[in-house]
Amino acid sequence: MTNRTEPLLTVEDLSVSIPVPAGILSAVRSVSFTLDRGETLGIVGESGCGKSMMSMAIMGLLPRHVTVRAETLRFEGMDLLGLPERRLADLRGDRMAMIFQEPMTALNPLLTIGEQLMETFRRHRAAGRREAREKALHLLDRVGIASAERRLGQYPHQLSGGLRQRVMIAMALMCDPDLIIADEPTTALDVTIQAQILALLAELQRESGAAMIFVSHDLGVISRVADKVSVMYAGSEVEGGSTAQVFGTPAHPYTQGLFRCLPNSGLVARGAPLGSIPGVVPSLIGDVSGCMFRPRCPLARDACLEAVPAAAVADGHRARCVALADAAAAAPLVQEASAP
Ligand SMILES: Nc1ncnc2c1ncn2[C@@H]1O[C@H](COP(=O)(O)OP(=O)(O)OP(=O)(O)O)[C@@H](O)[C@H]1O
Ligand SMILES: [Mg+2]
Incomplete structure (x- = not known):
């Protein structure tokens, strides 16, 4: 029960x-x-x-x-x-x-x-x-x-x-x-x-x-x-948290890419063209390793070919990204840590 x-x-x-x-x-x-x-x-x-x-x-x-x-x-x-x-x-x-x-x-x-x-x-x-x-x-x-x-x-x-x-x-x-x-x-x-x-x-x-x-x-x-x-990206959660966290300080490059496709998101300068995320969702067939967003990611590096890190978490806000994991020890989840 x-x-x-x-x-x-x-x-x-x-x-x-x-x-x-x-x-x-x-x-x-x-x-x-x-x-x-x-x-x-x-x-x-x-x-x-x-x-x-x-x-x-x-x-x-x-x-x-x-x-x-x-x-x-x-x-x-x-x-x-x-x-x-x-x-x-x-x-x-x-x-x-x-x-x-x-x-x-x-x-x-x-x-x-x-x-x-x-x-x-x-x-x-x-x-x-x-x-x-x-x-x-x-x-x-x-x-x-x-x-x-x-x-x-x-x-x-x-x-x-x-x-x-x-x-x-x-x-x-x-x-x-x-x-x-x-x-x-x-x-x-x-x-x-x-x-x-x-x-x-x-x-x-x-x-x-x-x-x-x-x-x-x-x-x-x-x-x-x-x-x-x-x-979600390619079958996995790449970022999660309260709506205020994810919309206020999107941490994962994929989430940031999605926001760049939106007008009035705060991530697109007024008058600048709306973005789109280049590339397409990869095939989900067979064994996959490393970060699935890697081929489309502006922050991709060699380490992204290996295992995706456990989610970096700050106050329930989580994101799975090598670049964030590298930075996490010093400044969990991007802007939040540097906010005044
Ligand atoms: N009947 C099916 N047989 C094989 N693969 C399928 C089938 N239905 C969906 N898939 C695959 O499963 C994956 C996830 O599909 P799903 O329908 O859950 O996506 P979605 O996020 O709901 O997309 P959308 O926004 O288009 O509704 C995709 O790679 C899709 O090609
Ligand atoms: Mg669907």
């Missing part, structure tokens, strides 16, 4: 490997974090960095041929990797729910919105049709969908992208989950609707006290929703 002092979710040394024709693809490599109730962890990184694989691994949604390993993967006191599939299926949609990157792939085109919302609730709650319908109407209303009665009878293709995303959020909330994993929930939406959805998620989360993992490649979005941040 849940220990009161234990985090809601503990992820320790989580790895995901996928057999592909060319070898083994290490999509997630030794990721660790904890999450408390009411807390939001933002996961940020470029496309292909393992954000979705990590989310799916926690939800137990990866197919059998994919290997998920972890020193610890505990949710509400339960060892998720040790649970039989039937117990995991009971947890999904009930105690933990996922909002997917693309609602059209997650909604069933053959079922009405109402049927899909009610199915989740009835399955987990053994509730009658009427109770499920009331809950669905209440949530459609809460996520800002007008004429909820009429919408219940419609099919996903009859709704706009913004409305479908709202339906997905309502579906995730049907059973008042303790953990919501939102994987790029607003990426497909225009900025006005994106802002509405973010505000809505924050409000619903405040009301319910649920924890959230919010995945995005968009630093601006992460800064608005997250209490703490994990920056």
